[in-house]
C-alpha cells in the first residue's frame with residue numbers, strides 16, 4: 001500500500017495537459033481558458049453618458065443656469081455637431097458625449113420649456129460620464145487558465161472575442177463492472193442492484209469540465225471486460241468501477257494488464273479506496289476504482305478530479321483543503337488515511353457515525369470529507385481537522 005499523496009503523484013506523472021481548441025463563445029461557459037486573450041477594443045469606445053439628461057460643459061453647471069438645447073444624442077446615434085458654452089444636447093444613457101461636453105445633468109434636475117433648460121437649485125456633484133476605456137482598454141488581458149464564469153462570458157463578448165481558445169475536455173470512459181448491476185430504470189433480478197457509481201462519477205467528471213462517456217455495464221468475465229476496454233481505447237482516461245479487489249470475480253486488473261496496461265500502482269493506504277489501481281494503457285490512462293459506491297465517489301474527488309484538472313491545464317494540485325474545528329471528540333485513526341463523511345456547519349465539523357463505504361445516503365448528507373491522517377491520535381472537540389468540501 002502506498003500513501004495517497006504518492007498515488008496522486010503517480011497519477012499526475014501519467015497525464016499531461018491536453019492541447020487547446022478554439023470554440024465559439026456561446027460554448028465557452030464553464031470551460032477552462034487555455035491561453036491569455038486580449039480585448040480587441042476599448043469599452044466604452046467613447047466617453048459615454050451614464051444617465052438620461054442633458055450634456056453640457058461642466059464649467060457652465062450652476063444652480064439656475066440656462067442652456068439652449070441644440071441637438072440630441074442617443075445610444076447608437078451620436079450628435080455630430082459641437083455644443084458650445086450656454087448650449088446643451090439632449091442625451092440618453094449609453095450615448096457618446098457630444099464634442100464640447102463633459103457633464104450630464106440628469107433630467108430630474110432640469111426644467112425644460114421649449115428648447116431652453118434651467119438647472120434646479122440642488123444639483124448632483126458627479127458628471128455621469130463614463131470615460132472611454134473605463135471598463136477595459138484594447139489589449140487588456142484575461143489570463144489563462146481560468147474556468148469561465150457567466151460574467152467572464154459577458155466580458156469576452158464585450159471584448160469582441162467570438163472564438164475562444166479552450167483546453168480540450170478530456171474524454172473519460174466510465175466502465176461499471178459486475179454481474180449484479182442493472183441500469184437505473186431497469187428491473188433488477190432478486191440478486192441484483194442498480195449501478196450508481198457510474199452516474200455519480202459521470203456527474204463529477206462533467207462538473208470538472210471533462211466529457212463523461214458511460215459504457216454499457218461490463219459483466220464479470222474476460223470477454224466482456226476486454227470488449228469494454230476496446231470500446232474505450234480512444235478515451236483520454238478509462239475509469240473502471242469494481243472488480244478491483246481480491247475476490248474470484250475481481251478480474252479488472254488482470255484483463256487490463258492482458259490488454260497492455262502498464263501498472264503504475266495498486267492498493268493505497270486510504271479508507272475508503274484501498275484497492276485503487278492505475279497505469280498507462282495505450283494512449284490512455286486507466287484508473288481502476290473500487291466498487292463500493294462511496295469508495296468510488298471518494299476516489300473520484302481525491303484522484304479523478306485533480307487528474308482532470310491537470311489535463312485541463314489547471315496545474316498539479318490535490319483536492320483543496322481547509323481546516324475547521326471538530327464539533328465533537330473522536331477516537332484514534334488506524335493505518336489508512338481516512339476520508340470520513342462529515343458535515344461542516346456553524347458548530348464545526350461533525351463526522352458521521354456510519355462510515356461503511358456502501359452508504360450513499362450518508363455520502364449524500366455529507367458536505368465535506370474530514371481527513372484523518374495515518375495513525376492520527378484521538379482528538380477533542382475544538383481541535384482543528386482538515387476538510388475537503390464535496
Ligand SMILES: Nc1nc2c(c(=O)[nH]1)N[C@H]1C(S)=C(S)[C@@H](COP(=O)(O)OP(=O)(O)OC[C@H]3O[C@@H](n4cnc5c(N)ncnc54)[C@H](O)[C@@H]3O)O[C@H]1N2
Nearest residue numbers: 176195196197198241242243244245250274290291292295
Ligand atoms: N478479502 C478482502 N475483501 C475485500 C477487500 C480486501 O482487502 N480483502 N477489500 C474491500 C474493499 S476495501 C473494497 S473497497 C471492496 C472493493 O472491491 P471491488 O473493487 O472488487 O468491488 P466489487 O467487489 O466489484 O464491488 C464492491 C461492492 O460495490 C458494489 N458495486 C460495484 N460496482 C457498482 C456500481 N457501479 N454501482 C453500485 N454499486 C456497485 C458491488 O455490488 C459490491 O457490493 O472490496 C472489499 N473486499
Ligand code: MOO
Nearest residue numbers: 272273274295357
Ligand atoms: O477501501 Mo474500501 O474502499 O474501504 O471500502
